[in-house]
Every structure is written in structure tokens, then in C-alpha cells.
Amino acid sequence: MKSWKFKILFPIIVLTGLVIAKYIMWDYPTSSGKRVGNLTKFSKKGKLLPTWEGTIDEGSGDKLTSYFSVSNEELAQELYNYEGKEVVIYYDQYIMGWPRETKYDITSWKPKDANSMSGGVSGCLLYTSDAADEEDS
Secondary structure (H helix, E strand, O other): OOHHHHHHHHHHHHHHHHHHHHHHHHOOOEEEEEEEEEEEEEEEEOOOOOOEEEEOOOOOOHHHEEEEEEHHHHHHHHHHOOOOEEEOOOOEEOOOOOOOOOOOEEEEOOOOOOOHHHHHHHHHHOOHHHHHHHHHO
């Protein structure tokens, strides 16, 4: 017959271990960073535990597509209204994603500055024929 100390201490030790494991797996960020790209898809998924899931396209090709989750409802609504535009997202990465679909949880975001000289057409000044005619005169 097991002692009363074992019957009391064993469940306490197991529960403490489970709480610590839950914290490490789902609540402790292992890294953080930022991604810049076009917010191509953003939707709310799930019936029992709905989460916001999105895709950001960082360039051409499958390897430059990143998937992320948003747990903050207010932040999700802001991003939802900005779908199809270029954004900078800041994230925390976790060991496991549950209840999110991904390990990347967005903590904040901002629109990408259209005036930055990061290349492409957005940093160029385009002249029409009318503008060129006015400069010549």
C-alpha cells in the first residue's frame, strides 16, 4: 500500500510539470522578428476555437510565402481591412501553434512606406508627356 505522501505529492508534481510544459510549448516565444510583403490572404478559421490566419507574399515563388496567425481580435480587424496591400508584420514564434494553425503569432504591424526606395516602381518618379512638355517650356 502506497503512503499518503505519495498519493498527495505525485499528482501535485505531475500537474506542475504539465503547467510548465504548457507554458514552454504554447506561451513562451522562442524568437521574434519581422516580415515585409503583400498581405495576400487573411481569414477567420475554425468553429470551436476560431483564429485569424493569413498569408504574406514576400516575392515570387513558393519559398517566399509566409503563413501566420493573429490572436488579438483588434489587430486582426485592422489587418483584415488592409488585405491586398504591402505591410510590415512583427511576430513571435512559438514551439507549437495550437490553437493557431501556425507557430507565428503577429504582435503588431504597420503599412509599408510607399515612399521608401526599396526598388521596384514604387520608388520611381514617372513623367507623362504633359509633364515633360511643361518642363521644356
